Amino acid sequence: MSSNRQIDTDGTDSQLTTSGETDEAVEDAWSDYQFEGEAKLSVEDLDVYYGDEQAIQSVSMDIPEESVTALIGPSGCGKSTFLRSLNRMNDRIGSARVAGTVEFDGENIYGGRTNLVELRKRIGMVFQAPNPFPKSIRDNISYGPRKHGDLDTSLLARLLGRDDTDDEDALVERCLKQAALWDEVNERLDDNALGLSGGQQQRLCIARCLAVDPDVILMDEPASALDPIATAKIEDLIEQLAADYTVVVVTHNMQQAARISDQTAVFLTGGELVEYDRTEKIFEDPESQRVDDYITGKFG
Ligand SMILES: Nc1ncnc2c1ncn2[C@@H]1O[C@H](COP(=O)(O)OP(=O)(O)OP(=O)(O)O)[C@@H](O)[C@H]1O
Numbered sequence: 001m002s003s004n005r006q007i008d009t010d011g012t013d014s015q016l017t018t019s020g021e022t023d024e025a026v027e028d029a030w031s032d033y034q035f036e037g038e039a040k041l042s043v044e045d046l047d048v049y050y051g052d053e054q055a056i057q058s059v060s061m062d063i064p065e066e067s068v069t070a071l072i073g074p075s076g077c078g079k080s081t082f083l084r085s086l087n088r089m090n091d092r093i094g095s096a097r098v099a100g101t102v103e104f105d106g107e108n109i110y111g112g113r114t115n116l117v118e119l120r121k122r123i124g125m126v127f128q129a130p131n132p133f134p135k136s137i138r139d140n141i142s143y144g145p146r147k148h149g150d151l152d153t154s155l156l157a158r159l160l161g162r163d164d165t166d167d168e169d170a171l172v173e174r175c176l177k178q179a180a181l182w183d184e185v186n187e188r189l190d191d192n193a194l195g196l197s198g199g200q201q202q203r204l205c206i207a208r209c210l211a212v213d214p215d216v217i218l219m220d221e222p223a224s225a226l227d228p229i230a231t232a233k234i235e236d237l238i239e240q241l242a243a244d245y246t247v248v249v250v251t252h253n254m255q256q257a258a259r260i261s262d263q264t265a266v267f268l269t270g271g272e273l274v275e276y277d278r279t280e281k282i283f284e285d286p287e288s289q290r291v292d293d294y295i296t297g298k299f300g
Contacts, residue, residue: 030287031276040065040246046100055081056271070261078271079250087123123216124209130201132193144212179207199230219249
């Protein structure tokens with residue numbers, strides 16, 4: 001990383017990097033966020049590499065249960081990589097290599113015994129672009145539980161008197177209500193999901209994620225492709241979900257992080273976690289000068 005020396009107004013000198021960030025030694029205390037209650041996820045010394053490139057550097061942080069944690073930082077600082085490492089989605093990228101531990105309810109998900117299907121059922125994911133299946137609204141919800149063997153509405157099940165159609169109806173209604181979509185779609189559950197608006201499709205994807213009963217929902221910029229009204233609905237929904245679920249959300253939108261999250265982690269260039277604290281503290285009185293510069297728009 002190249003840099004230019006500059007003299008700050010307080011007389012100290014510092015380095016300006018090519019990204020516009022001022023070089024500053026990161027203090028561990030800035031990311032040692034203390035909270036009441038249990039950590040749902042506990043990350044310790046996490047490094048992620050793509051080939052020889054390191055995208056996440058020695059990140060440690062505890063994520064409290066039943067709350068919203070926002071991950072913010074400039075483009076390319078590793079937010080999505082970090083998010084994907086929380087349910088081992090990086091395993092799907094051939095060049096990705098992960099070191100360190102991520103404990104989920106006290107169990108290291110990178111230990112040898114992890115069942116990835118079960119892990120991703122309990123730690124679900126919602127992506128930037130809504131990606132419903134090209135199936136009916138109902139089938140989008142029941143697909144996961146059917147696949148996991150929790151719902152059976154087949155002819156054989158009917159013949160054997162073990163038909164779960166009533167359970168399926170109840171599940172579809174519960175999930176669509178939880179995702180604040182029921183009132184808009186309950187008359188057309190058998191219509192193709194691709195006929196919904198972008199915002200409705202994203203809420204359907206959230207409902208689909210809820211259908212397999214997760215504990216944690218990871219969201220990667222879930223509203224960035226949506227208009228302001230659809231975005232507001234997703235933001236309200238995220239806040240409501242935090243009553244029952246642990247939500248971790250990557251966002252480029254700092255106002256959004258400030259509105260919806262309980263705690264905010266700021267990643268900066270090179271995949272470092274620079275500061276992690278209550279959202280109010282991060283936005284009103286951060287410890288790091290670099291975080292202050294980023295929040296006030298001096299770079300990023
Ligand atoms: N599949 C991949 N293969 C190789 N390098 C990758 C891959 N995904 C991400 N990277 C690299 O890892 C670094 C972190 O990327 P990542 O997408 O995690 O950052 P980000 O903060 O989420 O960025 P953005 O805000 O632009 O989405 C970048 O240098 C990126 O080029």
